[in-house]
Amino acid sequence: MIRGPRERFGPAVAVVAVALLLVTVVGAWPPLVAVESGSMEPAVERGDLVVVTAVDRFPWSEPVGSDADDPPTRLDGAGDVVVFTSPVDPRRPILHRVAFRVTAGEDWTDRADPDLLDGADCTDIATCPAPYDGYVTYGDANGEYDQSAGIAPVVHERLIHAKALVAIPHLGHFQLAVDAAVARFGVVPAGVGILVAVSLVSGTGAFLVGRVREGWRTRNDRKGGRRPPR
Incomplete structure (x- = not known):
């Protein structure tokens, strides 16, 4: 036949x-993001596929941190989970949770959770005081802010591409395999x-x-x- x-x-x-x-x-491309690491476990694991939306898509507004009075609930935690580009490694977008917003010149460690600073103070962190308005972020499983761990500087709003809505278990393995094939061949x-x-x-x-x-x-x-x- x-x-x-x-x-x-x-x-x-x-x-x-x-x-x-x-x-x-x-309103975002790509609309689905495959997770490459376990930094957001247990809510999001490596190989999960995350549905995202544009930050300015109705009814969303700017990212809301976990320190807000009534923070949104995203992926089993308080505060928005966003996808952003880190200048440390622009080839690999990061999917992490927003802790709080900072303003230029602010010693943001005064508002930080000491357990997520790992003993550091403002003098120990390259992007403290904040060099510009932006966001402090962290991975749920990392136990430390991205900024104090050196994973990323204060995240400028122009580097945030999308907000995460929901994770679909295991469906991201195909996309990871495709990415690996493109990188190799x-x-x-x-x-x-x-x-x-x-x-x-x-x-x-x-x-x-x-x-x-x-x-x-x-x-x-x-x-x-x-x-x-x-």
Whole structure:
């Protein structure tokens, strides 16, 4: 049986359509972020897929920290969880929780949780006093602020790309595998390999579905006393 383009590439087209719909709704690209580390465990683990939305998307406003009087609840914790770029390693966006907002020149350790400073004070931290308005952030599992640990400086608002909404367990492993393939083989070879794999998987799925339907039709014909067509 010859499979047409629809049967071969139908699932791939459906995936692209869902991705475009997500971009339209959440206003961020990519709308799904695969988690590479365990810094946000136990709510978010490595290999989870996180749905994100643009920071300025209705009804959101600027990120709200865990120190707010009535902070939003995000991913089993208080305060917004955001995706931002760190100048320390711009190639790897960070998904961490907002602790509080700071203003330029502020000694923000006065408002910090001592347990998350690991004994440091303002003189020990490169971005204290705050060099500009921004946010202090942390990973739930790290036990220390990103700024005191040297993971990132005070996060400027222009470096924040999105807010995290919900985590889907384990579905991020595919994206991590794709990223690894692109890093190793390049965009074009990895893209060709992915298209071939999608075609094979979708074609195999269509073939199996067709066989199941044919089997059910044959069985029903036999029950009705009719001979199956040759």
